[in-house]
Amino acid sequence: MSAETITPAPAPSDFIRDIVAGHVAEKRYAQIVTRFPPEPNGYLHIGHAKSICLNFGIAREQGGVCNLRFDDTNPAKEEIEYVESIVTDVRWLIAGWADHCLGFKPKGAKPSRTTVNGQPDYYLGPVPQAEIENRKSKIESEPFFASDYFDALYDHALELIKRGKAYVCDLSPEDTEKYRGAPDKPGRDSPFRNRRVAENLDLFTRMKAGEFPDGARSLRSKIDMASPNMWLRDPLLYRIRHLPHYHAGDKWCIYPLYDYAHCLSDYLEGVSHSLCSLEFVPHRALYDWVLESLDLPRPLPRQYEFAKLAPTYTLLSKRNILRLVQGKTVAGWDDPRLPTLSGLRRRGIPASALRKFVTGVGVTIYNSVTEIAVFEHAVREELNALATRRLAVLRPVKVVLTNIPAGEVLECEATNNPQDENPTTRKIALTREVFIEADDFAEVPPPKYFRLKPGGEVRLKYACIIRCDEVVKDSSGAITEIRCTAQLDTRSGQPNADKKVKGTIHWVSAADCMEAEVRLYDRLFTVPEPAAEADFLKVVNPKSLEVVTARLEASLATAKPADRFQFERLGYFALDPKDSTPAKPVFNRTITLKDTWAK
């Protein structure tokens, strides 16, 4: 399988890659290091895929590494369950593509004190996966955690205080907000802004020691309360939270805030390019301020921002997805209708299709909406190339081929994937009784209907042409069987094999098939922008999931969850990795085939 995507894709180019390429050309950094820094407070979704592919993509293109780091500075929201799902999702998305660039660290490692050019420093560099795997003596590795840096961060905070660039503030959260002013009004200095260094040091130490309750004090940067940039009005660096941390344990009761922790985490790991979404543009000045205020000895990372992905007919914010999960609109974070990576994976979307899609939409500095059709196109393109063709009937109607004796089995040869360079084949059984799709027969056919109709002819794919002689109904008028004549000389290899008919339909032998539950998924929302609705629960698609009992070609009994199938003329399907059992197989419809007839 190709490392990039199954089908060819152009080498990505965007303004960030241009910047990185420029830095590589001028040898600004020893190595290109990016990072993907999720907060473990929810599952990853397709929007994160864009960031993952950008960060890992740049790393692999430049021979660099991309650190997976948990931005876990808020113990109130974060959980180990999310850490595990995120690691799984990231590994899945980059497998066979950029997994060799995945930056982990030795298990339990924390930043170590070093000296660079005579200056004290902290450093915890990545160990690329490729290196971990090649080492003779296996080392255990794990992702990075911002919470592993709490000691170093605390140390740097002390330094900031000593430099007169941070102070302990006793203002309540409410008063802090009042003092901050408004976008068009300057803020006012905190009455605690000019505390002496010694007092700040004493108070901050006691904050750490747990002497004060939550919210009683905070550590603040000393920048400019009149700045037109709200994020420069002495933003908080530390807050008091008497809460245990899922990773750091109960050692801390003060926790750093994002703006303080993130830039320093980047620096500690030797990150060169810190990529984030547009809402952090105003934070960039603060990112730089923290790093520059510390007079650090190594090259500083730089932050660059890009627009988030916004596909139509879906919801991307963790908060909204959480609402769908908790409200039981969907069956869980991995429901195949959700844009979560675990949901998409379960639905059968190949990681390569996701990569192709998110890199194809490009990287810009303005928000835009991406039609979900672009995603669907990428999925079909990948699946068309790799999916094994099988015959399956979702809504079976019995057809009796009256000229084939009961018990007789006619072997037919079926192509496994016509897209392969040298397609292989398999044998399927044609018997007296077969099932065809209810949709493929019409008693009163609309104009240009190519399929089976009374007196009409149609080809059973890979088998022969049949003619409809009679329709048998029960007392309620429902069709119980369709009686046809099989034109056996139109089978492959027979004299009339080349006989043309307008329609070809799929079928399975009634004597040689299996039953399976098939879940037919459709988009979750009926409107392009559900997030713009007053209540998105009101625009949930009532037909987003339909469950049928289908008849499948017998060979599907050996299907494995990683297999990708095209049920001919219907769409792409994969075994549900969670609910399927050998005794009771469950297939998910990943996506339908394009249907120009339905229109």
Place this chain on the structure above:
RNA sequence: UGCCCGAUGGUGUAAUGGUAGCACGAACGACUCUGACUCGUUCUGUCUAGGUUCGAGUCCUAGUCGGGCAGCCA
């Protein structure tokens, strides 16, 4: 009524002062033992007004519209 950012077909994106291109989509057609795939044709675009220049999508000014910013969230 502050500061920052942006604006190219229906949608996404490219063109880095020199032919507005690609993709998705749509329409039509060819091919077809998948109404799929593939192939062909067609469709629609530089927000407005000034300015600089031989030449402006690109540079400048103003306007319009859109996005962001006032968590002890990230």
